[in-house]
Amino acid sequence: MQASWHDDDDKLIFIVLDKSREADPRLGKVAAGGAMCGDVGCFISEVEDEDHPGKTIKEAEVSVMTAVPSSRRKGIxxxxVTLVEEYCRTALGVDRFIAKIRLSNKASRAMFASLGYTEVKIVECFGEVHCLKAF
Structure with missing residues (x-):
């Protein structure tokens, strides 16, 4: 699994650090910026532009996970997500982002809405909502 993330140009994953938590000293300078608390990632693909048939655009499916409960609700x-969006837009030419969120995850839905994502589709069979942000 890790090899595919390393080798595939269409996948990104970044470890997220919480600066308010002390890093494990066994990690040395690697985690000098804080303790690991989660990750943010993207799957990048070319999809047809619904507004311009025959034209493709770059889309990134973004996901974020804060595994450590004490690191939640801090804006991390x-x-x-803001940083990975900026990187994808400027370095990779991504035109729009999609987030697939559990219907029951009200905090995540609110966070993505506050970042300019619009709920565009509910997929009941998977219990998720698809949120879109285009530039």
Whole structure:
């Protein structure tokens, strides 16, 4: 699994650190910026532009996870998504982002809405909502 993330140009994953938590000293300088608390990632693909048939655009499916409960509700996930969006837009030419969120995850839905994502589709069979942000 890790090899495919390393080798595939269409996948990105970044470890997220919480600066308010002390890093495990066994990691040395690697985690000098704080303790690991989650990750943010993207799957990038070319999809047809619904507004311009025959034209493709780059889309990134973004996901963020804060595994450590004490690191939640601090704006860390928001900052991670904002940074990965900026990187994808400027370095990779991504035109739009999609987030697939559990219907029951009200905090995540609210965070993505505050970042300019619009809920565009509910997929009942998977219990998720698809949120879109285009530039």
């Amino acid at each position: 996930a928001r900052e991670a």
